Amino acid sequence: MMDKELVRGMLLTQRQQDTCDACHLGKQKRKAYRKKLDRAMKEPNQVVYADLLIPGKSNATRYEAVPVILDGYSRFVTVHLLKDKDSKVVNKHMREYGHWAERQVGRNASGQTYKVKQILSDKGGEFFNEEIDAWYDAKGIEHVKVGAKSSQLNLCERTHQSLEGMMKTTMPQAGFSRRLWPEAMRIAAYVKNRGLQ
Numbered sequence: 001m002m003d004k005e006l007v008r009g010m011l012l013t014q015r016q017q018d019t020c021d022a023c024h025l026g027k028q029k030r031k032a033y034r035k036k037l038d039r040a041m042k043e044p045n046q047v048v049y050a051d052l053l054i055p056g057k058s059n060a061t062r063y064e065a066v067p068v069i070l071d072g073y074s075r076f077v078t079v080h081l082l083k084d085k086d087s088k089v090v091n092k093h094m095r096e097y098g099h100w101a102e103r104q105v106g107r108n109a110s111g112q113t114y115k116v117k118q119i120l121s122d123k124g125g126e127f128f129n130e131e132i133d134a135w136y137d138a139k140g141i142e143h144v145k146v147g148a149k150s151s152q153l154n155l156c157e158r159t160h161q162s163l164e165g166m167m168k169t170t171m172p173q174a175g176f177s178r179r180l181w182p183e184a185m186r187i188a189a190y191v192k193n194r195g196l197q
Helices: 021-026 087-104 130-139 153-173 177-194
Strands: 045-054 066-071 078-080 116-122 142-146
Touching: 045 087, 045 153, 066 087, 066 153, 078 153, 078 177, 087 130, 116 153, 130 142, 142 153, 153 177
Parallel strands: 045 116, 116 142
Antiparallel strands: 045 066, 066 078
C-alpha cells in the first residue's frame, strides 16, 4: 500500500525483502497436474481409475475393503466387496475387470475392441506389486502410480463420496440395519451407473 502511495503518514523503518535461496525454495508449491487429463478421453477403457474404499473397523460385517474401479470415459463404476485387502485378492479382481471391460464395451468403427490402455491407482501395496505389474506389461497396459490423495485420483475419490452418501441415505430410509451396508453399496453403484453423469 505504501509503494502505491495509498497511505500517508506511515513510516516503515525495518523493511526487508526475502531474497535468500532457502526462502524461495521453502515457498515453492508443487506443479499442478493438467486438468485436461481426465477430460481428454475419447473412448471407453482409455483410462481406468482404481482405489480402495475402507468402510471402517466396526462395520458389522466381515468385509474389510471395497475396490472401486471406474472407467474414465463412461464413468461406469464397478465395486467388489473383499473380506481381505490382500494384494492377491485385489489382483484377481483387477484382472477380472480388465477382461470384463474389454468384452462389454464392444468394438469401434474399425472392428477392434476397446482395450484397457491405462490404469491409475495410488501407491498402496494392494495395487503396487510385481504380480499385477507383470500382468499389465503382458497386456500392454500402462500402470500409473500416483500419490495418495492426489488430484489425479479426484474422480475416484469423488465417486467414493457419492457411493458413501447414497449408501448412508438409503439405509435409514429403507430401515436397514448397519450390517446390510454391503447390499446398500451394491445398490448405490447400480443406481449411479444408471443415472445421467
